[in-house]
Amino acid sequence: MTDNLLILPIFAHLLIAVLLIFAWGRVNIQRVISILGHFLVLLVSIQLFRKTWFAGILTMQAGAWKAPFGITFVSDTLSATFVLLTAIAGLGVGIFSMVGISRSRMQFGYFPISHFLLMGLNGAFLAGDIFNLYVWFEIVIISSFVLMTLGGKKPQMEGAIKYVALNMLASTVFLTAIAILYGLTGTLNMADLSQKVAQIEKKELVSVTSLLFFIGFGIKSAVFPLYFWLPSSYHTPPSVIAATFGGLLTKMGVYAMLRTFTLIFIPDPFTQNVLIACAIMTMFTGAMGALNKTSIRRMFSYLIICHIGYLIGGLGLHTQVALSAVVFYLIHDIIIKTNIFLATGIIHKIRGSTDIRRLGGFYEEYPKLSLLMAIIFFSLIGVPPLSGFWPKIGLFQASLDANAYVLLGAFIMASFFTLYIIAKMWSEVFWKDLPKRPEETNEFTELPFYKQTLLVVPVLGLALVSLYIGLGAENILAVSNRIALNMIDTGYYVNAVLNK
Amino acid sequence: MVKLLLGLILLGNGANILIFLMGDIAKGHPPIISKDASIFTQMYADPVPQALILTAIVISFGLQSFAIILLKRVYQMTKSDNLDTLKPHEVDI
Numbered sequence: 001m002t003d004n005l006l007i008l009p010i011f012a013h014l015l016i017a018v019l020l021i022f023a024w025g026r027v028n029i030q031r032v033i034s035i036l037g038h039f040l041v042l043l044v045s046i047q048l049f050r051k052t053w054f055a056g057i058l059t060m061q062a063g064a065w066k067a068p069f070g071i072t073f074v075s076d077t078l079s080a081t082f083v084l085l086t087a088i089a090g091l092g093v094g095i096f097s098m099v100g101i102s103r104s105r106m107q108f109g110y111f112p113i114s115h116f117l118l119m120g121l122n123g124a125f126l127a128g129d130i131f132n133l134y135v136w137f138e139i140v141i142i143s144s145f146v147l148m149t150l151g152g153k154k155p156q157m158e159g160a161i162k163y164v165a166l167n168m169l170a171s172t173v174f175l176t177a178i179a180i181l182y183g184l185t186g187t188l189n190m191a192d193l194s195q196k197v198a199q200i201e202k203k204e205l206v207s208v209t210s211l212l213f214f215i216g217f218g219i220k221s222a223v224f225p226l227y228f229w230l231p232s233s234y235h236t237p238p239s240v241i242a243a244t245f246g247g248l249l250t251k252m253g254v255y256a257m258l259r260t261f262t263l264i265f266i267p268d269p270f271t272q273n274v275l276i277a278c279a280i281m282t283m284f285t286g287a288m289g290a291l292n293k294t295s296i297r298r299m300f301s302y303l304i305i306c307h308i309g310y311l312i313g314g315l316g317l318h319t320q321v322a323l324s325a326v327v328f329y330l331i332h333d334i335i336i337k338t339n340i341f342l343a344t345g346i347i348h349k350i351r352g353s354t355d356i357r358r359l360g361g362f363y364e365e366y367p368k369l370s371l372l373m374a375i376i377f378f379s380l381i382g383v384p385p386l387s388g389f390w391p392k393i394g395l396f397q398a399s400l401d402a403n404a405y406v407l408l409g410a411f412i413m414a415s416f417f418t419l420y421i422i423a424k425m426w427s428e429v430f431w432k433d434l435p436k437r438p439e440e441t442n443e444f445t446e447l448p449f450y451k452q453t454l455l456v457v458p459v460l461g462l463a464l465v466s467l468y469i470g471l472g473a474e475n476i477l478a479v480s481n482r483i484a485l486n487m488i489d490t491g492y493y494v495n496a497v498l499n500k
Numbered sequence: 501m502v503k504l505l506l507g508l509i510l511l512g513n514g515a516n517i518l519i520f521l522m523g524d525i526a527k528g529h530p531p532i533i534s535k536d537a538s539i540f541t542q543m544y545a546d547p548v549p550q551a552l553i554l555t556a557i558v559i560s561f562g563l564q565s566f567a568i569i570l571l572k573r574v575y576q577m578t579k580s581d582n583l584d585t586l587k588p589h590e591v592d593i
Contacts, residue, residue: 131552138559145566149573157574161501161583164567168508171563175515175556182549183522 001496003051003058006075006126008044009083012037013119020112030111031098037115038087038094045080045087052080053479057486057496059128067498068192072128074497078327078483082125082255085331088465089247089338090118092458097240099451100345105150105238113150117143117244124252128497130178130264131188133256137174137220141167144249147241148233159233166219166229174216180209181264191497193264194490203268210265211274214257221253223312224281227305231289234304235297235354239345242297246304247338251330254311258326262487267318275316280410283309287417296347296425297354300340303380303421306414307333310395313407317398324484325394328476332387332469336380339462343373346455347429350444356425361434369456370430372463377426379466381419387470390477501571501581508567512560516553523549 016037023029052058052075062071075083093114101110120139127133145167149160182188184205185196200206215226222230230250234242261267267275286306293299311333314326346369347362348354363370375386382388392415399408444452469476486492523546531544575581 131555135555135559138563142562142566145563145570149570152573154577157570157577160570161504161574164563164570165504165508168563168567169511171559172508172511172515176518178552179515179519179522182519182552186546188548 001055001058002060003055003075004060006048006052006058006060007073009041009048009087009122010119010126012041012044013115013122016040017112017115017119020115021109024109024112025107027103027106030106034111034115035094035098038091041118042087042091045084048075049080049084052077057493059497068187068189071132072189072191072497073126074128074190074493075126076483076486076493076496077479078255078258078486079125081327081331081479081483082251083122085334086118086121086125086248089244089334089462092338092342092462093240093244093247095454095458095461096243096342096345099447099454100240100342100349101238102151108150110147110150113143113146114244117147121248121252125255128190129188130181130190130193130260133190133259134171134174134178137252137256138171140249140252141171144245147244148237150237150241153236156236159236162229163233166226170216170219173212173219177209177212177216180205180212184209189497190259190263191494194494197264198266206265207268207271210261210267210271213260213265214271214274217253217257217260218278219253221250221257221312222282222305222308223278224285224305224309227282227285227308230305231298231301234301235295239297239341239348243338243341243345246300246341247334250304250308251334254308254330257312258315258323258487261315262318262323263490263493266490267316272316272318275312276404276407279309279311279313279316280407281309282306282312283410283414287414287421290421291417294356295354296356296359296429297341297344299421299425300337300344303418304337306418307337309414310391310411313411314395314398317402317404317407319398319402320481320484320488321394321401322398323487324477324480325391325398327480327483328394329388329391331476331480332379332391332466335462335465335469336376336387339376339459339466340380342459342462343376346444346459349447349455350442352443356428358435359429360432363430372456372460373430374426375463375467376459377422379463379470381422382415385470385473387466387473389470390473501575501583504583505564505567505571509560509564512556512564516556516560519549519552519556 019033020030058075060073117140120136120143123136124133127136145164148163149156184200185193187193187196197206219226234245283306286302290299290302310329311326314322344354351359379386379388382392395411396408526543526545529544531547533540
């Protein structure tokens with residue numbers, strides 16, 4: 001079904017970002033525009049999700065050029081779900097950043113750039129053309145470069161070098177893969193590619209190209225052995241920015257991988273084994289990395305990597321149960337990863353540090369806030385019936401069905417280590433007595449009440465979303481099952497785009 | 501750091517040239533259908549790679565200029581252009 005309004009989530013962010021540039025430097029006006037903008041995008045995204053859910057799939061052909069020739073935007077259930085999740089996480093981050101980011105960073109364009117970033121994300125999720133996907137990726141990474149270096153502190157800049165270099169490398173590999181794919185098929189439209197790639201006789205060339213895509217997206221989504229930029233850069237920017245990055249940017253890489261490896265390249269047994277081996281190593285190294293870190297931000301950075309392993313492993317199994325679990329895990333993960341970094345931001349405001357050697361006594365001083373964070377961490381671990389539990393059951397079941405016992409063992413090990421890391425973090429930060437420290441700065445209690453509320457509300461809101469994902473799992477499962485069905489049966493997407 | 505930069509620029513240009521080669525090169529055959537025909541009857545130059553390269557050049561130009569400024573700032577801050585001396589910091593901002 002053709003629906004030209006499906007680019008509204010992209011367009012709304014563009015409009016807001018342009019408006020924000022006109023109010024350059026006037027922080028209070030920018031705050032109001034930005035927060036209204038986030039609400040507007042949330043409404044538009046809910047509307048898009050509702051329409052997509054009822055219509056099945058929506059398409060838009062830019063300039064009315066027929067499908068394989070023009071640029072196509074497609075909103076299937078997967079895209080619409082991601083746009084909705086981006087809007088929810090974006091709203092949470094937007095509210096938190098009213099207070100959680102320094103005034104000087106706001107004056108140097110935090111708000112417009114963050115809207116450009118979200119615009120790029122929405123564009124990447126709605127793109128139906130692989131080169132268009134590349135362009136949206138570039139919009140996202142250039143915005144993320146600016147956000148990463150905004151403020152210009154020394155450790156930030158040093159972290160940014162690795163981030164910039166590795167991401168530019170990833171883009172180049174992605175572009176190379178597109179070039180070879182175009183040479184092989186002569187088309188860029190993803191639906192058309194799906195058909196033409198299946199007809200290519202030289203399967204080896206297709207395998208090599210698909211692995212080039214895997215390397216490009218793997219760097220972006222921090223898969224073993226390409227993840228080293230993430231832990232050395234994600235802890236340097238302010239918590240709000242780290243929340244956007246941790247929640248959304250790596251997941252964009254996973255989204256692109258899901259799209260290419262279900263629609264364009266159907267993994268052969270070799271590619272499946274590569275994916276599963278990378279997934280196992282990603283889980284293992286992520287968990288091991290998190291064990292010996294003393295800064296909770298760095299611990300969480302490694303946990304991001306560890307949990308990317310779940311997603312890649314599920315993709316490697318490539319059965320309907322596994323894909324459904326992967327999508328469910330992504331839905332859970334975007335919300336929870338954004339939220340743990342926001343929670344870290346509150347801890348940092350209160351204690352002036354994120355190093356566990358200098359933290360403690362949190363539960364004694366802030367029992368209600370601690371309980372709220374307990375919900376978040378329990379969801380992250382996957383204590384039944386909270387949100388992390390259901391997708392893991394699906395992944396376990398899928399790996400049992402496929403007789404992939406090593407992968408099953410890795411899933412269980414990664415869950416166990418996540419539990420151990422969070423338990424250690426909890427006892428250090430919340431239960432241990434507060435160690436003697438030279439300086440006693442508590443920015444949080446110095447803030448007026450409404451500003452404290454602005455910091456707690458997004459964490460509470462995202463925790464409620466997590467609770468809903470856990471307790472209303474049958475609804476989420478309905479969404480993820482339908483997405484998985486469309487991933488296995490690519491004909492639905494192809495026919496809708498090419499109007500057959 | 502200069503080597504890093506040169507490498508990134510070379511890689512970007514290499515990818516652009518690859519796109520150029522991957523579109524079928526046909527000299528002297530513009531992609532215009534002649535008056536008396538309704539479809540292409542002979543080989544023609546594919547116009548899509550041009551559009552792709554143009555986009556890719558602009559994007560890589562933007563990224564590279566950002567990288568140059570970033571590396572210059574880091575050099576001013578650390579007074580060293582050796583990447584190996586950059587240490588991961590366990591600090592909070």
